[in-house]
Structures are given as C-alpha cells and as structure tokens.
Amino acid sequence: MHDFMYKQGKLYCGDIDLAKIAKDVGTPFFCYSLPTIRRHIQAFEGPLAGVDHQTCFAMKANSSMAILSYMAGQGLGADVVSGGELYRALKAGIDGSKIVYSGVGKTVEEIDMAINAGIMMFNIESEEELEVIHEQAQALGKKVAISIRVNPDVDAQTHPYISTGLKENKFGIDVEGSIAQYLKAKEMEYLDVVGIDCHIGSQLTELRPFIDAIERLKFLIARLKEHGIEFRYLDLGGGLGITYSDEEPPHPNEYVKAIREAVEGLGLKLIFEPGRVIIGNTGILVTKVLYRKQRSGKIFVVVDAGMNDLIRPSLYNAYHDIWPLRENHAGRQKADVVGPICESGDFLAKDRNLPHLSRGDLVAVMSAGAYGFTMASNYNSRPKSAEILVDGAQYFVVTKRQTYEDLVAEEILPDEILQK
Numbered sequence: 001m002h003d004f005m006y007k008q009g010k011l012y013c014g015d016i017d018l019a020k021i022a023k024d025v026g027t028p029f030f031c032y033s034l035p036t037i038r039r040h041i042q043a044f045e046g047p048l049a050g051v052d053h054q055t056c057f058a059m060k061a062n063s064s065m066a067i068l069s070y071m072a073g074q075g076l077g078a079d080v081v082s083g084g085e086l087y088r089a090l091k092a093g094i095d096g097s098k099i100v101y102s103g104v105g106k107t108v109e110e111i112d113m114a115i116n117a118g119i120m121m122f123n124i125e126s127e128e129e130l131e132v133i134h135e136q137a138q139a140l141g142k143k144v145a146i147s148i149r150v151n152p153d154v155d156a157q158t159h160p161y162i163s164t165g166l167k168e169n170k171f172g173i174d175v176e177g178s179i180a181q182y183l184k185a186k187e188m189e190y191l192d193v194v195g196i197d198c199h200i201g202s203q204l205t206e207l208r209p210f211i212d213a214i215e216r217l218k219f220l221i222a223r224l225k226e227h228g229i230e231f232r233y234l235d236l237g238g239g240l241g242i243t244y245s246d247e248e249p250p251h252p253n254e255y256v257k258a259i260r261e262a263v264e265g266l267g268l269k270l271i272f273e274p275g276r277v278i279i280g281n282t283g284i285l286v287t288k289v290l291y292r293k294q295r296s297g298k299i300f301v302v303v304d305a306g307m308n309d310l311i312r313p314s315l316y317n318a319y320h321d322i323w324p325l326r327e328n329h330a331g332r333q334k335a336d337v338v339g340p341i342c343e344s345g346d347f348l349a350k351d352r353n354l355p356h357l358s359r360g361d362l363v364a365v366m367s368a369g370a371y372g373f374t375m376a377s378n379y380n381s382r383p384k385s386a387e388i389l390v391d392g393a394q395y396f397v398v399t400k401r402q403t404y405e406d407l408v409a410e411e412i413l414p415d416e417i418l419q420k
C-alpha cells in the first residue's frame, strides 16, 4: 500500500495536497513518499529477521541521492551496474562492503574503481570478464571477491525486454559453462571465489520461476562442491513484481518464506537485489493537461510529461494508472494520455476510461517510483523534471528541475568550425 490518497476530493501524498507542490515547483515532477519507502523496506526486511543476509537495492530502479542516503541509513547495500551508480552509492554513504557489481559490460576503469572501493563482490557475466577482472586485480595487487552470474534458463513469464534468465538472453553464463569458469577462477591467484548469483528477470508475479532457478543453482552448488568449490554467498537477484493495474504478485512475506524453504540447509549468506518492489509504488509522476483534442471519435489528452520523463509505456507497453489530482466524476470516456514529444510512441496511457480532463487539470501517473526518473532523457531538448520527497506534512525538492542552461552546459563550440 502507498501514501497517495484522496482527502475531500483532493489527491494527497501523506499530509500534503499534491496540487500545492505543483503550484510551488511547476510540472512535471516525480513525487516519492518517505513513509512508504520506509514501510516497503520493513516489509522486505521483516520476514528476513534472523536470516544471514544483505539486501542490496538495485540502483537502476531509482538512484536519487536523497533516497539512497536514506536507504544507507536503513542498512541497505546497493547492486550497481555502472561506474556512475558506484559513484552515487559511495557518495550516498553505502559502504563498499555492501555493494555488489552486476552487468555484462564492465569497463577496465569501472572494474578498477570497484576494486579500489573494496566491494563485496563482482557478479561475473562472461569468460572474458573473468580474465579482465583477474588482470586488473593483479595489476592493483589486490585479491578480489567474485561470484559468477549463472543463467539458469528458466522462463520468468514476464515482458521479453525484462526477462534475463533464458538461454537466449545476454546475461550470465549457462549452468554447464559456469563449472569450467569456477574451476578456472579457483586457480586464479588474485581472485577469491565467494559466491554464486542469478537474476532471472523483472516484474515477476509468480514464485515458481524463482524457486525453479534456486533448484537449478542447488544442483550446481552440489556439483561444484564435488570439485572442491564452496561459497559464502548466494545472490538471488531481484525481480519481485508489483501491482500496476490488476497483477497480484506475491507479498514479500510469501517470497521470503518460499526462498527460506528452498535454501534450507545450504548455510549460505543470502544476497537480495530488489529494486521495483521497494521503490515502484512509492512514487508518482505529476503532470498537467496542456490540451484536449478530439479526432474521428478518438480523444487525446496532451500532457506536459512525455516519454523522455517516463519511458515505460513506450518501451514495454507498460500500464500506469492515471489519477486526476481533483476527484472528478464527469462523464468517463476512452482517451489516450500523450506527451508533447514528436513520436507516435510517446504516450503514457492508451484507451483508458478517464473522467473529462481539460486544459490546466493536473493528473498523477501512478507507480512511477521505479525505472521512471532513472530512465529519463533530454529527448526533444526537454529539461529533466524535478524530484520531490514527502515526509508527512513536509516536502523536499531532492532533484532540481533542469534549466535550459543545464541542457547546453556540457557542449563545446570549436572555434575552428565557427570560423568556416
């Protein structure tokens, strides 16, 4: 559950009328509820009480410094997939020992940065990466902790773009291949083989694929043991889904319970990398209606946020609920909510039964806390929106809206070209 609710017909976040924030900071903006973030962390951590584990928040879902700093204070670590995310995690106060590094394309510079930060482990995704990390460890004269990301070939039953645990996906090393890599890694002087890892996809709404993946890993763990390879960590990735419309994903309670049963007796410290389930429903995107247009029976509600602010509908055909900031029961009609960008794929909602929305009305695009602002771009030279964090009756601007000056700040006009 979240903290966005109507009070006397007005949509609030906690104790603040969202229209008041819109008046102060303009639109569009992302708004997150701190009490909801706290509750979601507790919902995940509660059932893990007494279990040797570390939760490493998947930063690609949301990498706001204010939110990360709060999470650091709550004891969370981070799952990073780039040097930029590692930089943010460290700057937010997350200790290197609580950071895992995933991703298929780590550069030498990123690898060195992570080695120097003393991260918990690299999740290695290929044979070549294993060698490069060993070379860099040797060059820096440090023993580096690694695990191998195993691709267990299970179908996560989710959107193909966010399914990662099938043979045909680019992620990880297959079960058979991983044995050879573990044997090789064991002989590498500067590597410390500490774990085994899998992450099979995102927005999973069933437990079955998670458990299937664990069963395959258990089989692999047993075979590796015969080869004298033992670990400290079992990294189970992230991927637990949330409700956007009518999905009924398992509650973190059920997820943790099923996992605890599946890993019983292994004696490994569990690493979790949840992203969406922690942050997805803690945030919304507030936008203003610019125009209403009607053509051959079709209604378009044009708003001031577009695919550059929230790309999930365009990229994954994802569903986000649309809630007007003023409760409105005027004749519902089917409409598309579209952005100002010059692309037909620029929409936030399609064929939705919505109340009559007119120029100047404010609407909230719900469940926008994960993969919202982190995937935003400057396409069409649109400044990125602001991010707001609400705690009770107080709100804080935690990311300023970009300005036009910001848009061109990194650009250079070479004299040589201007003279021509």
Ligand SMILES: *Cc1c(COP(=O)(O)O)cnc(C)c1O
Pocket: 058, 060, 061, 079, 102, 103, 199, 201, 202, 203, 237, 238, 239, 240, 273, 274, 275, 276, 277, 370
């Ligand atoms: C994206 C990702 C996650 C988080 O996925 P969610 O579905 O947001 O929980 C965790 N681990 C890895 C390696 C990822 O790529």
